[in-house]
Amino acid sequence: MDLALRVGELMLAGGETAEAVDRAIGRLGRAYGLPHAEVNVTLAAIGVSYLPRGGRPPVTAERRVRRRLPNYARLAAVHELVRDAQEQRLPLRQARYALSDIIGRRPAYPASVQVVALSLIGAAGAVLVGGGPVPALAAFAAALIGDRTGDWLARRGITDFFQMALAAAIGTLVTVLLVAGPLDVRAGTVIIGVVIALIPGRALVVSMQDGIAGDLVTGTIRLVEVLFTITAILSGIGAVTYLAARHGLPVSPTDLPTVPSSFAAPQTFGAAAIATAFAVYHLVPRGYLPPIALGGAVAWTAYVEIRALEVPAAPATAVAATLIGLLGTAFARWRRVPALICVTPCIAPLMPGSLMYRGMLQLSAGNSARGALTLAEALATALAIGAGVYIGGELLRVVRPARRVLRRRPV
Template sequence: MTSLRQMHQTLDLALRVGEMLLSNGAGAADVTATMSSVAHHLGMRQVTVDVTFTTLTLSHQESFDEPPLSLTRHVTHRETDFDDLTRVDHLVADLLDDEIDLDEARIRLAQISSTGHRAPRWAVTLASGVVGAGIALLIGGDLTVTLIAAVAAMGIEVLQRYISRLRLPHFYAQAAGGLFASLLAVGVAASHVQADSSLVITASIVMLLAGLGLIGAIQDALTNFYVTANARVLEVMMSTIGVIVGVSGGLTFGRLVGIELTVEPGASGLSRLPLMVAGAAIAAAAFAFAAYAPRRVLLPIAAIAGAAAAIYLLIAERDVGRAWPAAVAAIFIGLISYSVAGRVNVPPLVIVTAAIVPLLPGVSIYRGLGLLAADDLAGILAMITAIAVAISLAAGVILGEYVAQPLRREARRLEQRLAGPRLVGPLRARARAKRK
């Protein structure tokens, strides 16, 4: 470092990179590794990094007889943007490869953070409808249910966007989305349309659960970032409880007006397997598009999600429960996503987050709500099953990454106190640089 100004600029760049990664779902280990690598590469040795769910801190002391330089940045809630995540990942790779210097990196990062989303809002709303339609196909819905689920998903997206503009906490947006979906299902049942309204609610629950930071929470817990893991888990729990509150409110209203929605499984069996796999592929690709993922990765995500859904459905047909099939399918996603991510030049986090969407436990949550509404304590078991499936998905993806992404000797020396696979950050960037 030649000057205090340059040191400040280096720490500021590392902090802003960490903020972009953390706000888009990266794990604390990935964020810490990336920030450490950026500062180390720019000449600042032995930088202390502290990552929590809402705060990033970098500290550096040139010598024992000089005062330390410390910068802190608060991470605000941002809408997930996989395009921004990918562009920041490329920026870090270029910086570590000496293709850009500090000044150019700061300029590019400012452009990324100030540029709006790649897709217009109407396209995101339409993609949300496609997510709902794909989930409806996956869980056995017919054409009518698929169309209604698409309308419900688009309505939820518009409603949540409006609530977000009101600056209300995300809990209320989730509750409003669940209430909207359940009231729509009650309305469909009251109109005597030949459609299984329970499948509409189930598809809507999966959409509301999509994109929550469960993978990051499990990754943080496995890599010993317990404070951040607890915060992420609490956020996921509050969002999920919001969905449960909204859906149960709609079901209660239905009973008050004399409409009882039964919990019925959709059509299934090996004869419908191709259609269900297609639904999973469509839902995952549409979610990735709605999260502004680069278009080149949509087809690989669809293929991976479809294959994972086929694995899950084939194992589940043998009546072994839901958690183990979900875990096996998630391990497959984690294994294959690392290799595919390198080929399409995106972080693995983009692929795994979208690919697990069709496997989220919407069916178990809705079944639990229906049973609890009927004073059946078996609903508690259904809720426990939903939790087990969610944990199995996240832990399975991380295990797949452990197997697919062995830590390199150089990275071990740089990150001695870190353990675990990198879903985004310098390790993947270095591996890609060596392949060039």
């Protein structure tokens, strides 16, 4: 039970779905002599109960998940441990040693590389929506300053809500300064890049997967967490744009970058760069970076081509996310790793950064009705990403069910 709880804690802290955690704990229980254990997985705690035979009293244990830091390399190693235990290649004592080794491993990338990767997401996001070198550099700097400021606030006990709000405000401030300066650049690309870097794509996908799979409590909690994060981002954007508008700065929703209506090489390269930087930030092993970059380019190309048919943003995003869910899950099955590792980075270019920024500008300009509709479209687009990824995986399961591992008799 202790091994199962520690494995479940690592999986949940790494961003895995409640269904996958429940399934892994059940497999460990059957492998090591605890069949039919009752598992209860929430976002903050994991509980396991077992009723022994012979009238003995039940045993219940719980482990809380206090820190949720994505580490996809560790997540893949934990899945491999569970698979080895299920196939009875790993005795219980060795499984404990293997888990301790996984916990003590050095991260796939240093902390400084993660910081640069997050900033690169912002820079690539600016390129994605048509920005040139100056907006990309400004978005890189804004994301870097926002991240370091958030880290400084975190060390002083400030909650994530205010960290996200301040990071978004810093990105918007850089945008406003570019608008007020002498450079002739599309400054809106800066804040859109920063927003793409800040939107919690991983939590968004997992929340929709939990909800659709029937884990309503965990899915709802994750979704509420995502909505609070989006609210924090919008608050930071709204505060700065309102002050800029009050002081007469030319911040207007009429001159905003839009998605290209056809295939464009710079934007496709930006999508691949976003997916790769997202993977590095979440500590995906190096061997998966090339296919993830290709997946990001495929996701963006599919989205642009569907939008060229005058399909609204939310349905086009859902179709592109479904395609990535299908292809990414198939690739993950082939490599025998969690689908989350291969799918989540690839949908990062689809995040609705431009819609969120446009909605807040419309609200700041006094057009409340149109701004509310734009923000509702942004939320629908975000939810379509999570739903599309899950539907893609389910389509693959219909066509080709996951292979079951037959238990061998112990010798």
